[in-house]
Amino acid sequence: METFQKLSAVALGSNLGDSVAIVQASVETLKRTPGIILKAKSRFYNTKAIGPPQPDYINACVVLEVEMSPHLLLQTLLQIENSFGRVRQERWGARSLDLDLLLYDNLILRTEKLQIPHPRIRERAFVLVPLAEIAPDWVEPVSGCTIKELVEKVDCSDVHLLS
Numbered sequence: 832m833e834t835f836q837k838l839s840a841v842a843l844g845s846n847l848g849d850s851v852a853i854v855q856a857s858v859e860t861l862k863r864t865p866g867i868i869l870k871a872k873s874r875f876y877n878t879k880a881i882g883p884p885q886p887d888y889i890n891a892c893v894v895l896e897v898e899m900s901p902h903l904l905l906q907t908l909l910q911i912e913n914s915f916g917r918v919r920q921e922r923w924g925a926r927s928l929d930l931d932l933l934l935y936d937n938l939i940l941r942t943e944k945l946q947i948p949h950p951r952i953r954e955r956a957f958v959l960v961p962l963a964e965i966a967p968d969w970v971e972p973v974s975g976c977t978i979k980e981l982v983e984k985v986d987c988s989d990v991h992l993l994s
């Protein structure tokens with residue numbers, strides 16, 4: 832059977848519960864998942880919440896080598912979110928774990944259930960700062976800009992390396 836490997840970038844976020852432990856544990860879960868190899872993990876950042884008033888977030892990014900389709904990867908990420916007690920409430924509200932599929936190879940995909948690149952990747956410093964640490968030269972295919980170039984265009988003043 833033909834096999835394939837693709838690189839994918841995933842954002843991790845949490846602002847409910849022991850967020851550092853939850854994000855760390857979710858990375859371990861990703862590492863244990865068949866069809867996923869962890870290639871790189873950023874450091875953790877404390878970030879001011881975008882959206883309704885809520886606690887600060889812990890954010891990080893990983894680069895994965897995956898042997899699964901984008902849809903299966905999204906399904907896997909949603910299952911991991913659920914296993915960490917994620918309850919969907921208001922849009923952009925507080926959550927124990929959020930896993931966003933940011934990039935999948937150089938794919939552009941716009942379906943109702945899945946959009947790649949993630950539609951808000953270009954404007955989110957809490958995603959771009961950690962991603963620039965591990966994948967600065969990856970070209971975001973909609974803008975044609977590298978992650979390093981995109982991070983220079985956003986205000987990063989609310990994103991701080993976790994001490």
Ligand SMILES: Nc1ncnc2c1ncn2[C@@H]1O[C@H](COP(=O)(O)OP(=O)(O)OP(=O)(O)O)[C@@H](O)[C@H]1O
Binds near residue numbers: 945946948951
């Ligand atoms: N690239 C993607 N990564 C993750 N989810 C996506 C993506 N594209 C579409 N979705 C869909 O978005 C749905 C809702 O996602 P979620 O509840 O995490 O949104 P949110 O975190 O509140 O907001 P945001 O999308 O701005 O991060 C998911 O169930 C999924 O079907």
Ligand SMILES: Nc1nc2c(c(=O)[nH]1)N=C(CO)CN2
Binds near residue numbers: 878929957
């Ligand atoms: N700082 C920060 N703000 C957010 C985040 C996040 O991960 N970090 N996620 C959101 C919904 O995806 C909404 N707002």
